[in-house]
Amino acid sequence: MQGNKAIEVSGLTKTFGTLTAVDNVSFDVSEGEFFGFLGPNGAGKTTLIRILTTLLKPTSGGAVVACCDVARHPERVRHEIGVVPQAMTSDLDLTGYENMDIYGRFYGMPAKERKERTGYLLDLVGLTQRANDLVAAYSGGMRRRLEIARGLVHRPKILFLDEPTIGLDPQSRQNIWGFLKKLMEGDRMTVFLTTHYMEEAEELCGRIAIIDSGKIVVIGSPEELKGRLPGNDSIVLTVDNITQDLIAKVEKLPFVHKSSVEENKIRVSVDSGANNLPGLIDEARSSGAKVLSASIHEQSLEDVFIHYTGKSIREEEAKKVSFLVGAGIPRKWGR
């Protein structure tokens, strides 16, 4: 891990009325790291990213991003970061190229550099052919790709991605993962990503923080986190006849952590499943059972999440509605 810190967060808290969206959160991200925030919707991911990208002021605590404190020098921080917000924010009335070019001008980039950079990035995200079409004619996936490219136009030191593939089809998601990885190979850029997709965190991130109800539950690399689970694989044995003797013998094995029975299947959490599968089968046979089939699957972040939070990723956030927006009167006024 590199020595220099790209992001340093300490004791960060953000409350909206009585709701604590981010609760005393502290963590560091090193330069060049691909860091992920994994949590269910409503866990506080977007609030956190909005504080780190200067759109919200923290209630207490602080964060240093790239160079400076986000609350004290937001304008300096904005120079150093690129952000792809969760909502689609490209301008529908402009072409893809115009979106990129005008964004570059917001950062005061000279014309020549903008042109080169825009050309390179549009090519990277595969939009060169559609560069001069209005964004209104783009698909959701294309729009998102454009927005990621736009967030990179001024060569930011840190790229913030808030749920970059939310609501996209699997193919678009793969596509975006593909060029994010390609990007990481080229630039030594720090990436901060939030997601509630396990596969995404696992596929892209070097280190992950699991966040739930505004608090960080655990931080580590995907491998580390999975390593902290009791066992690392699940084995399912299908046998002709399950006996108490069989269950007792299996549970006594040193590498078995947990077992459960379902019809004629016995499911066990084990350490290094591939090595221990033969031993498990031998033990089953020695109790007189006939093993019909066996399967191993590696434990995933989903198992990690369930282990640490006691629940799986779901639950929707109650969206704060302004008084003036279409929706509303405060809840206390009745339905």
Next chain:
Amino acid sequence: MTRLLAVIERDLKKFRRNPVVLAMSVLMPLIYLIIIGNSFQGKLKALPVVVVDQDTGPHSGRVVENLQAVAAGPGTITIIRMKDQQEALSGVREGSYKAALIIPSDFSKNVARKSRPSVGLFLDNTDGISSETIRITVEGAVRASGTEYVSVREAAGEVRMRDVNLYSKVDYYQSLVPGVVIMAIFLGAMTTGAFNLVMDRFLGIDESYLLTPLSKAHIVSGLIISGLFITTLIAFFILIVSMLITGISFSAEPGQWVAIFAVITLTTLGLLSMMFVIIGRVNHPRIVGILSGFLNVILFFPSGAIYPVASFPGWLKSFALVNPEAYAVDALKSILFKGAALSSVSHDIAYLFMFTLIMMIVAIFAFKRTV
């Protein structure tokens, strides 16, 4: 039936959950009643008329008495007595009074001799409705004095003797042109500038530029300047076309075009900045739509564009004192119909400038750069 009820219920629920829309639907008709009811009264009131009685004879005294009876009774006019004819006429020219009645020193003598007595009525005929009302009122007062041979000589043109074109009568149709131009500016200011910010916020696009190093001043003044460009173009187009439609022939000197340009530009800037102050934090276009109707009523009708400010009740008159549209209408009327030069409308321009400056500062200050 269930389906129909479901559609109705869905719609009613949405309506009930929009407190601003709900409040405005109740308030708007009442505001229309109060504002239009007071700015468009059936009968005009308190039109300021200067009376210069150089005669002070028995017959002129009766004319003045009759006029005072009108002022005290129906209150159509307010009488201001003056000794100096020149002072009275320049007061009309500057717009302080709507008309000046000059009773010459030989009036009573001529009435007695029945040798064609005459009075001079100098009318500010740029305001068609009030000048016609004054003409009828004064004519009535003079006739009722029993001097049936008196002919009222309208000398509207003499008020503006410098320019021959201005002798031409300004009809009601033409007198609406300044108001229409100001209306165009209002609509332009409403649909550009801050409205684009509201739309960006509604679509969630604002986040993309709030995340960049753009400052508050960049965002606010950038949107104001682009709105200024579009709106002034529209306003000039409307001015030229409406002058052609209503047949205003106006050959302005360069200085007057500068004055028109200054008035249109400053009014646009002022209204654009004011919109930022008012709707700068709104996040739904529907609210802008409602506010637009509301603001139009409270700014346009009390501006003097249709009915003279002099006839407004006191509270509405004081509102006209701060209403930027009232200054803009006054300035455009003076330039277009009285041939006023830049210097004659400098007080209007000074007010518009101050209004714009204050609104712009408040707009930048009030703009929230966080989500």
